[in-house]
Structures are given as C-alpha cells and as structure tokens.
Amino acid sequence: MDYGKLISKAFQGRKNAYAPYSGFKVGASVLTEDGDIYTGCNIENASYGATNCAERTAIFKAVSEGHEAVRAIAIAGAENNYTWPCGICRQVMAEFALPDMKIILAKNEKEYIVKTLNEILPGAFTKKDLS
8 A cells, every 4th residue: 555645645635725714724535445546625614513624525525436445544734743533533434444444644744653443443333333
C-alpha cells in the first residue's frame, strides 16, 4: 500500500477545506477495496452542527460512487501535528472499514503513524450488533 500517495492526496484535500470559523483545516483521502482514491475536506457551517469532517466527506464521496469497503484512510490536519478523527468519524469508519483497514495520521508528508480501527475504536458498534 502506497501511504505516500494517500498522504499527499489528504494534504491536497486540506487545501480545499472550508473553515472560516475555526480556521482548522483538515483533509482526508480514502483508498477503496477496488483501489480508487477519494479525497475530502472539512466543510464548516455557521450553525456548527451542519459542519462535516474531512474523513466523512471522503468516505461519503466513495460510497456515493458505489464503494462500500474502505482499505485505508489518510488524515492531514494541524500543521506539524497528528490530527485524530473525531468519534463520529470513527463510527462512520466502522461502518465501511475492511477488517484490516489502516488509518494513517500524517504530521507532514514524511512523518506519519499508522493505526487500525480497533486500536482507535475498540469495541465498535457495528451492523453485526443489530442481529
């Protein structure tokens, strides 16, 4: 898996962030099971509650194009710091993650850490819990 390409795409997505209220820009890129890559950015709203995170934007773009299995996601947020996904984004990841999905937290294009969904969301509530 080419982490560098996903990280680069996440930083490209961050450039499109609409963050006039917080100034906190985040970009994300997802790699689908089929090898397609979709980017996303955070999109704020004056009502705050209608704001959407970069991770969910990227995942929703992939799902809207017919992909329901995510192999990896890269997240680029605060400059020279790791930006972790919020709880809602973690739950959305749980819905569409392949069992071995990688979460790549990028400080910059060369420094990053890789986690699994189970590491950042142990005991996730999933569709298996509904049966």
